[in-house]
Amino acid sequence: MRLRVEFTTEPFDLDEPPAHALAARDVVQGARLDHVDVGPFGNTAEGGADAVLGAVDTLLREALKNGATRVSLQVNVVGEPADGAPADPARNVAEGQG
Numbered sequence: 001m002r003l004r005v006e007f008t009t010e011p012f013d014l015d016e017p018p019a020h021a022l023a024a025r026d027v028v029q030g031a032r033l034d035h036v037d038v039g040p041f042g043n044t045a046e047g048g049a050d051a052v053l054g055a056v057d058t059l060l061r062e063a064l065k066n067g068a069t070r071v072s073l074q075v076n077v078v079g080e081p082a083d084g085a086p087a088d089p090a091r092n093v094a095e096g097q098g
Contacts, residue, residue: 001048001049001077001079001080002034002046002047002048002049002077002078002079002080003046003047003048003049003052003053003075003076003077003078003079004044004045004046004052004075004076004078005044005045005046005052005055005056005073005074005075005076006042006043006044006073006074006076007024007042007043007056007059007071007072007073007074008041008042008043008071008072008073009021009024009063009068009070009071010068010069010070010071010072011068011069011070014040017040018066018067018068019066019067020062020063020064020066020067020068021063021068022066023059023062023063023065023066024043024059024062024063024068024071025038025043026062027055027058027059027062028043028045028055028059031045031047031051031054031055031058032047032048032051033045033046033047033051033052033055034046034047034048035047046078052075056073056075059071060073
C-alpha cells in the first residue's frame, strides 16, 4: 500500500525556519520515501506504508523534541494494496462496489 502524508509544524516563523521545521524536513528527506516536497507552508511525502509510517513516527518525535507546539498531518492511501483490492473504501461506493 502506498501512502501520502501532508504535514505542517508550528509555531511558524516567516523570517527563518525554526528548529522543529528543520528537524521534520531532515526526517522526511532522510527517509526511504519515493517523493518528498518541502515548502514553507506545508510538506508532502509519499512512499510505501512502512516507510511513511516510520517517517511519521520519527518526524513527530523530532519536531516535538525541537520545539514544535503543534504538528498537523494528514495521511492518505494513494495506491493499491498488494492483493489488488481498491485502496480507498469511498471509491468502492462511488464505483457501485460497496
